[in-house]
Amino acid sequence: MPFEASIEAFAQALSDPARPAPPQTRGREGRPDARRFAVYRNNVAVGLIGAIEARYPVTRAIVGDAFFRAMAGAFVAAEKPLTPVLIHYGEAFPDFVAGFEPAREIAYLCDVARLENAWVEAYHAAEAPALALDALGEMAPEDFAALRFAPHPAARLLRLAHPAASIWAAHQGTGEPRPPEAWRAEETLVTRPVADVLVRVLPPGGWEFARALFAGATLGEAAERCAAEGIDPGSHVVGLIAAGAFQSLR
Amino acid sequence: MSLSPVACARVAAPLPKRGGVGLKADHVEQILAERPDLGFFEIHAENYMGDGGPAHRRLEAIRALYPISLHGVGLSIGSPRPLDKDHLKRLAALAKRYEPGLFSEHLAWSSHNQGFLDDLLPLPLTKETLATVCDHIDDTQQALGRRMLLENPSTYLLFAESTISETDFVAEVARRTGCGLLLDVNNVIVSATNHGFDAIAYLDAYPLRHVEEIHLAGYAEMQDDAGRPLLIDAHDSPVREHVLALYAEAIRRIGPTPTLIEWDNDVPVWPALLAEARRAELTMARVVAASEEKGLRHAV
Numbered sequence: 001m002p003f004e005a006s007i008e009a010f011a012q013a014l015s016d017p018a019r020p021a022p023p024q025t026r027g028r029e030g031r032p033d034a035r036r037f038a039v040y041r042n043n044v045a046v047g048l049i050g051a052i053e054a055r056y057p058v059t060r061a062i063v064g065d066a067f068f069r070a071m072a073g074a075f076v077a078a079e080k081p082l083t084p085v086l087i088h089y090g091e092a093f094p095d096f097v098a099g100f101e102p103a104r105e106i107a108y109l110c111d112v113a114r115l116e117n118a119w120v121e122a123y124h125a126a127e128a129p130a131l132a133l134d135a136l137g138e139m140a141p142e143d144f145a146a147l148r149f150a151p152h153p154a155a156r157l158l159r160l161a162h163p164a165a166s167i168w169a170a171h172q173g174t175g176e177p178r179p180p181e182a183w184r185a186e187e188t189l190v191t192r193p194v195a196d197v198l199v200r201v202l203p204p205g206g207w208e209f210a211r212a213l214f215a216g217a218t219l220g221e222a223a224e225r226c227a228a229e230g231i232d233p234g235s236h237v238v239g240l241i242a243a244g245a246f247q248s249l250r
Numbered sequence: 251m252s253l254s255p256v257a258c259a260r261v262a263a264p265l266p267k268r269g270g271v272g273l274k275a276d277h278v279e280q281i282l283a284e285r286p287d288l289g290f291f292e293i294h295a296e297n298y299m300g301d302g303g304p305a306h307r308r309l310e311a312i313r314a315l316y317p318i319s320l321h322g323v324g325l326s327i328g329s330p331r332p333l334d335k336d337h338l339k340r341l342a343a344l345a346k347r348y349e350p351g352l353f354s355e356h357l358a359w360s361s362h363n364q365g366f367l368d369d370l371l372p373l374p375l376t377k378e379t380l381a382t383v384c385d386h387i388d389d390t391q392q393a394l395g396r397r398m399l400l401e402n403p404s405t406y407l408l409f410a411e412s413t414i415s416e417t418d419f420v421a422e423v424a425r426r427t428g429c430g431l432l433l434d435v436n437n438v439i440v441s442a443t444n445h446g447f448d449a450i451a452y453l454d455a456y457p458l459r460h461v462e463e464i465h466l467a468g469y470a471e472m473q474d475d476a477g478r479p480l481l482i483d484a485h486d487s488p489v490r491e492h493v494l495a496l497y498a499e500a501i502r503r504i505g506p507t508p509t510l511i512e513w514d515n516d517v518p519v520w521p522a523l524l525a526e527a528r529r530a531e532l533t534m535a536r537v538v539a540a541s542e543e544k545g546l547r548h549a550v
Contacts, residue, residue, distance in 0.1 A: 011367070028444075040372075082366070125300075
């Protein structure tokens, strides 16, 4: 069998548990051996499921190990990593969870997964100094409206339909997680200004405001766009800077 | 404990002929606090291919104190497809940044049309696959601007179309490409058991003069369809005694060699992992002492 055909047959059989061991493979008895081939099939599944387990520990804790393994197993069967860099694998998992029928009753589950994905992205993002509040200290207040900000490479904005950030926070550390105090949408900012990843729930309107600034709007434009929400742009932008959301002025 | 002089120097010098372990995030704090006397740390290249963050911060701190060895697990050298050029670039960038003592990869494939399959999968050993593997090693050595080491695999099945023994295949790869070899002694025992060949005969046939690093690990035990023992390269337990005995035989033949303990699943607490590296170093020292004593007796 030519090299390419042999590897393709092997790969096809790996991906489909219903297929027998590839006919060109040999165990000790001189014929294909299902248990031997199953070692490879198992290694692939366990390895990729392990990558999803590592990326989504709170999602896993919420549904339990067995349910999560089945859900992650369905995901890895449908979507293989595009590169060997597994720290970037599984970013599509939250959307998969949103459409995973057996998890439909846990409506907030995909939001928790979205936050966990953003956390991992922030964790591995490029190093950059975060803009300090001092940078604004020497400016005349009338110049503030024209300021534009460059987002920090680790900063991620999420608009979560459920209190997923509170649920996520309740699962950090040990002890029994408590349910969130209020069941409401949570606009969330994930940053890593130095070494540690920070998760902050923004005040109402904060997502729209920060998104405008991230997209290059001036502070004045962002404030105008969010005026209907009745937010205070001054305290909002100070909060974003303090959380390390920006790299610099631009 | 004091650091050995070689461990202090941040240069891309060869690894010291001592024990080393795979670097685990959970151990780093204790390692930096205690600075144990250890030959080197090995890292899986793909775990450090993010842009920044705590993983790189930890590795920088370790690299400032110890030599490291860069071990790839995703290049897919044994694939019929051309190597992923982006992945070669990522490897080259890591090698430039951390100046490892050596870079190693596997005689295996892991990516195909379906994507990355996250396992070290076996290939037929033929003239055709030999040529492809040699091309891929040439590409790798060119992209990294350095020699690489090729590791012998653990396998669970063979291919009907294979026409070359694994030892002859590896020897010919080393001859054609000039690459060095990483001898995984646990893989020799695993494959010898799984395919019913003699592990010592494998060492006899293996081009040992090219070996620049040794891997040791623990295996798991299963059975195949015929009820025969099937060993799994699990990296989840201490090195078995007969693996250590084969290691001693390899050291007797090639002399002291950088030796890595691979323990990647059910990772133990730091002192237990360090103790495994000490066990390998003790074995290496005993073999050397025995060889010297024998040499003295001959001299008398």
